[in-house]
Amino acid sequence: MSEWEPKITAFLCNWCSYGAADLAGIGRMQHTPAHRVIRVPCSGRISPKFILAAFRRGVDGIWVSG
């Protein structure tokens, strides 16, 4: 771990992006390990509170994907 890696909270929709992530895994695609995934039943559930709460706990970036 010589280089700094960001910590990114990823809010992924169960039906869309989470599925895409799953498919990417099945396809053994290489991608960044920076994301910490939180699966949500729907990205419409994301409230600004969640985003602020994540920032307050010190994440470097946030990615909301439906």
Added chain:
Amino acid sequence: MMKGLLEYMGTEPGRLHFSWISSAESTKFVEVANTVAEEVKALGPAKHFIKEKAEVA
């Protein structure tokens, strides 16, 4: 709107990302995941909005 206000109050643009990916678009997922990570990496560690003191309930 939320992103607008965050940036207005001094959070760097590029810390918060939104995207829309179907469950069949694994290639797009990998692509966006990498872009997001790169952009955040370019900004460096977050300096703001972090609560330094321990949370007391």
Added chain:
Amino acid sequence: MLEYVGKIRDIARRLLSENKVDVVIGFRQGTIPMMSEPAVVSRPEDVDELYWDYNCGINLTNYLTKRTDRIGVVAKGCDSRNIVTHIVENQIKREQLYIIGVPCHGMIDRSRILAALDGQEPTAVVVNDTEIVVTGPGFERKFNRQEYLQNNCATCIHRNPVVYDELVAEKVEEQKLDDRYADVKKIEAMSPDEKWAFFDKILAPCLRCYACRNACPLCYCPTCFVDESRPQWLGKSIDPTDVRTFHFLRAYHCAGRCTDCGACERACPVNIPVRLLTKKLNMDVEDLYGFEPGMVPDVRPPLDVYRPDDPGGFIK
């Protein structure tokens, strides 16, 4: 302005004695100058309590939330827009209300006048067409009325009520302004670090008294997010991060609903310009959705509905 007082009293007396309403909500003179306070009158013989002057900046819509009786309410331009918002959000029914519309000339900024007096105690304040004359023990000061208006009144473009059952006077001419959002744009031009430092400085004196929230007619949630403890979204301290989270979310909850009535700023005991945040959101709502809150009944605020043509430029 004083001619409004007689008219307001007449209307209130008529409404109460004809049993058209159960109560009339208006203003009465405060115990100290420049502090008119809300008054609820339920008997015709009490209507002489009611008053109107240049210090009625409190938003009376705040007192309507979830009431079930029939109410006569005195409303200036911004109050009437908040009444519309209340009707849209099912906090009150239009049939319950008899709106006494007051064309407004702008309210004066008490805190700036007190600051200019530098600790001298005013005992009487008289406002005429152009000047504010403040007198106290051993001094008399004059202020230009237009200059010492509340900032939101100086940039107001809806001085006349948008809904009313009766007006107390002829409508006033609306202001024509070049740029209502000049202060917001100035901040937007800064770099992220400058913005951060700017808001750190502005929010530093905040004591988390929640006066801005309580004065706001939009803030009627049974449990406010600051009081929630499971999960607890933010601490109750004056830690800068907590203060910032509070102000961020308070402003955000008003997005697309705020009428810029200035009640929050007026209520702040440490004079934080909290409107800088809500105004930014007002500007965005206007730019993105072409929407101004509280102008038309039956139109839900834009963040409340989905339309296929909603702007989505931020989505990858």
